[in-house]
Amino acid sequence: MKRLKGRLAWSMMGVLAAVLLAFGATRSSGPSTQEERIDAISKRLACPTCNGESIYVSRASAAESIRNEIARQVAAGQRVDDEIVAYIESRFPGSLLLPPGEGVDSLVWILPVVALVCGFGGLVVVFRKWKREGDVQANADDAGVVAAALRDYEDPTEGL
Amino acid sequence: MNGASRLARRLVPVVGIVLVAFFVVLAVSKPRGEAEVSSPLIGNPAPAVQSTIIGGGDFDLARRKGSWVVLNFFNSTCVPCRNEHPELIKFADEQTSLADGAELFTVVNDDSDEAVSAFFNEKGGDWDKVRDPDGTIAVAFGVAKVPETWVIDPSGFVRMRVAGEVTASLLSTRIAAMRDMLNGLGS
Numbered sequence: 001m002k003r004l005k006g007r008l009a010w011s012m013m014g015v016l017a018a019v020l021l022a023f024g025a026t027r028s029s030g031p032s033t034q035e036e037r038i039d040a041i042s043k044r045l046a047c048p049t050c051n052g053e054s055i056y057v058s059r060a061s062a063a064e065s066i067r068n069e070i071a072r073q074v075a076a077g078q079r080v081d082d083e084i085v086a087y088i089e090s091r092f093p094g095s096l097l098l099p100p101g102e103g104v105d106s107l108v109w110i111l112p113v114v115a116l117v118c119g120f121g122g123l124v125v126v127f128r129k130w131k132r133e134g135d136v137q138a139n140a141d142d143a144g145v146v147a148a149a150l151r152d153y154e155d156p157t158e159g160l
Numbered sequence: 161m162n163g164a165s166r167l168a169r170r171l172v173p174v175v176g177i178v179l180v181a182f183f184v185v186l187a188v189s190k191p192r193g194e195a196e197v198s199s200p201l202i203g204n205p206a207p208a209v210q211s212t213i214i215g216g217g218d219f220d221l222a223r224r225k226g227s228w229v230v231l232n233f234f235n236s237t238c239v240p241c242r243n244e245h246p247e248l249i250k251f252a253d254e255q256t257s258l259a260d261g262a263e264l265f266t267v268v269n270d271d272s273d274e275a276v277s278a279f280f281n282e283k284g285g286d287w288d289k290v291r292d293p294d295g296t297i298a299v300a301f302g303v304a305k306v307p308e309t310w311v312i313d314p315s316g317f318v319r320m321r322v323a324g325e326v327t328a329s330l331l332s333t334r335i336a337a338m339r340d341m342l343n344g345l346g347s
Contacts, residue, residue: 065295
């Protein structure tokens, strides 16, 4: 009965965690200002003339031009963020900082989750094994060994 | 002799060969010049370009349909831009002598009117210089570094992109070939 309650509690916690994760991943953060949109889009794109810098960080001329274009498109209000990013990516191929969740690139997102699940599963198996080993009952041979040791302890000079 | 020193003795000639090969490659490799590069825009309609011209007037790429158009993205402080300038003058002169010669335009990239005018006054070149103050034209074409040269056909389709220094012969030869091809398709 006690074990059943424990499993039920773990299951409920798992379901709750999954629901919260799904909610967090899909919820809309609500309307943001134009400046916030420009910043968010700029952070998703790499500067085409500098190594490892985003459009948001870079002061290069090309990055400034792209930032201006993002600002212009945000102000025009005709494209959503993903469409603006796609437009810049179409002009500067390879400028996406984060890989898309499609094809082989999706492994970047999937593998850490798989590793986490495998790690958690491994821990559960190991803990269960340890617990089972802890439940071992002493048999008659064990009792004999303990009795002999006690005898030796009570009379350590015996046999000298 | 221990193992480590034996290994070091064997590695010395290998490292030497690699270094020699490296210097040979450096010595015989050509410096980066003109390079015709790909773009998702090639074979597609050119982006809309509307701007103003240094010295007065408007520029609308859509109104240039019917002519071959060459857009050269330029900055007066960029060394390859300065190097290729005589070639552009030669190309512009060649095209002027043709009945259906291409029109050349400079697109000013991150530079002031004064600096561009001073450069052209000194070095020559009487074609129009199109302003691009916020980089809209550069982004529309995907230009991150100058110089870059783009060729647009009389129907408004992008036909060629050259990154780096360009030569008059490359532009003239390629445009002549494309002109013949399009004329052949039309006849």
